[in-house]
Amino acid sequence: MDYDYDLIVVGGGPAGMLGASTAAAKGLKVVLLEKNDKLGKKLFITGKGRCNVTNNGDADDFFQNIISNPKFLYSALRSFDNHHLTALLASLGVQTKVERGNRVFPASDKSSDVIKALQKHLQINSVHVKLHTEVKGILIDNHRAAGVFINNDKKISAPKVIIATGGMSYKQTGSTGDGYKMAQRLGHSVIDPKPALVPLATGEKWVKDLQGLTLKNVSAKAVINNKVRAEQFGEMIFTHFGVSGPIILSISSLIKHYIHTETNNPVLLTLDLKPALTNEQLNARLQRDFNKYSGKHLKNALDDLLPQRMIDIVLQLSGIDMHKQVNRINKKEREQLAHTLKNVTLTVTGTRPLDEAIVTSGGINIKEVNPSTLESKIINGLYFAGEVIDVDALTGGYNLQIAFSTGYLSGLSAAKA
Numbered sequence: 001m002d003y004d005y006d007l008i009v010v011g012g013g014p015a016g017m018l019g020a021s022t023a024a025a026k027g028l029k030v031v032l033l034e035k036n037d038k039l040g041k042k043l044f045i046t047g048k049g050r051c052n053v054t055n056n057g058d059a060d061d062f063f064q065n066i067i068s069n070p071k072f073l074y075s076a077l078r079s080f081d082n083h084h085l086t087a088l089l090a091s092l093g094v095q096t097k098v099e100r101g102n103r104v105f106p107a108s109d110k111s112s113d114v115i116k117a118l119q120k121h122l123q124i125n126s127v128h129v130k131l132h133t134e135v136k137g138i139l140i141d142n143h144r145a146a147g148v149f150i151n152n153d154k155k156i157s158a159p160k161v162i163i164a165t166g167g168m169s170y171k172q173t174g175s176t177g178d179g180y181k182m183a184q185r186l187g188h189s190v191i192d193p194k195p196a197l198v199p200l201a202t203g204e205k206w207v208k209d210l211q212g213l214t215l216k217n218v219s220a221k222a223v224i225n226n227k228v229r230a231e232q233f234g235e236m237i238f239t240h241f242g243v244s245g246p247i248i249l250s251i252s253s254l255i256k257h258y259i260h261t262e263t264n265n266p267v268l269l270t271l272d273l274k275p276a277l278t279n280e281q282l283n284a285r286l287q288r289d290f291n292k293y294s295g296k297h298l299k300n301a302l303d304d305l306l307p308q309r310m311i312d313i314v315l316q317l318s319g320i321d322m323h324k325q326v327n328r329i330n331k332k333e334r335e336q337l338a339h340t341l342k343n344v345t346l347t348v349t350g351t352r353p354l355d356e357a358i359v360t361s362g363g364i365n366i367k368e369v370n371p372s373t374l375e376s377k378i379i380n381g382l383y384f385a386g387e388v389i390d391v392d393a394l395t396g397g398y399n400l401q402i403a404f405s406t407g408y409l410s411g412l413s414a415a416k417a
């Protein structure tokens with residue numbers, strides 16, 4: 001049979017772009033199909049436009065930060081790791097830099113430079129890029145991939161197809177879960193897509209009063225059934241519905257199984273506003289502040305310790321009269337205040353919707369995909385790459401590295417097969 005191409009790659013995100021250029025570099029005639037008017041729409045908004053492209057940690061660090069199915073990714077991450085990625089970007093003219101937490105960014109702080117580099121890679125390797133081209137389904141011939149059909153029921157034929165359509169979050173970027181449906185129609189099972197790295201909704205009314213307030217250097221613990229299931233230290237922000245920010249997003253992924261399961265045990269989020277101080281040290285610190293402000297009302301004596309907007313809330317939670325004069329606060333009340341500062345508790349009522357999630361957890365069931373090649377175990381010549389697979393990681397550049405590594409391995413495998 002005469003085919004139009006050797007390989008069709010569906011989806012022009014990081015996984016699809018690298019998959020297409022890798023296969024083409026090995027001699028395949030490749031077409032990359034993207035439904036948007038440009039490539040890498042989601043990549044453009046990553047890292048607040050700066051693109052945290054990978055992490056400089058070692059292999060162990062990667063596996064610790066991958067939440068779903070780290071073992072499945074072993075071959076992919078070995079075939080194309082963070083050093084391969086930064087070397088490739090450098091060869092395409094993009095220097096990178098390492099920041100706090102080993103996060104790697106382009107030196108220019110511009111995600112557009114990463115997109116331009118990937119486009120250059122596609123061009124150098126003569127990948128045919130077709131924009132405004134929405135794939136509607138995969139053509140099968142005798143249990144083998146045979147091509148795709150696109151808008152207007154047109155067909156494009158190829159003996160190999162990579163599905164790299166991404167997850168289901170931030171739908172306006174093009175990731176609308178199409179790959180799940182295509183794969184399901186071919187007999188693949190899909191683990192229910194759920195939001196991960198997502199803000200949390202909480203029940204307490206006072207949270208709304210703090211909307212927009214950022215807390216730095218705090219710790220948050222997720223407590224379920226009296227057990228601490230996740231703990232993170234760093235920055236968070238109050239919102240109109242609950243809480244968000246780096247430590248909250250991480251916690252949402254670490255406890256996703258508990259949040260998404262119907263259970264009578266609520267998830268409690270306990271904030272320690274002074275994690276660097278022990279109870280005793282905090283008590284002593286309060287004593288010092290109270291000596292300094294002894295003539296003031298309690299609510300006017302905590303400015304050195306807390307952001308202004310937090311003071312009334314903390315005092316309400318502690319149950320101590322905020323108008324009491326500081327020199328009349330007794331030891332028990334002081335200890336009670338110290339306790340509250342280290343245990344501000346919120347009740348998690350759920351996550352924000354998938355569309356507000358940084359990544360999708362769930363996707364193509366890894367049991368039906370060969371981890372060494374990323375080829376489907378159900379349909380020959382069909383491959384999967386990127387977030388469409390049931391894999392997800394914490395923040396820090398790990399999710400993009402997963403997209404690049406699986407993109408690379410799928411392209412390489414397609415070229416070898």
Ligand code: FAD
Pocket residue numbers: 010011012013014015016033034035036039040041042043045046047048051052053054133134135136164165166167169170173174175176177178179357358359385386387388396397398399400401403
């Ligand atoms: P995507 O990037 O989602 O690309 C899939 C592509 O397929 C899209 O272009 C889509 O239009 C196309 N497509 C879908 N269906 C079809 C179809 N039927 N036909 C044709 N084309 C189709 N990760 C990090 O590691 N670091 C970060 O700094 C970071 N920041 C992020 C910030 C935000 C706000 C978000 C939402 C995510 C962030 N992520 C980050 C996660 C990261 O962007 C994703 O994990 C990654 O983009 C997944 O790559 P992908 O190629 O698998 O899918």
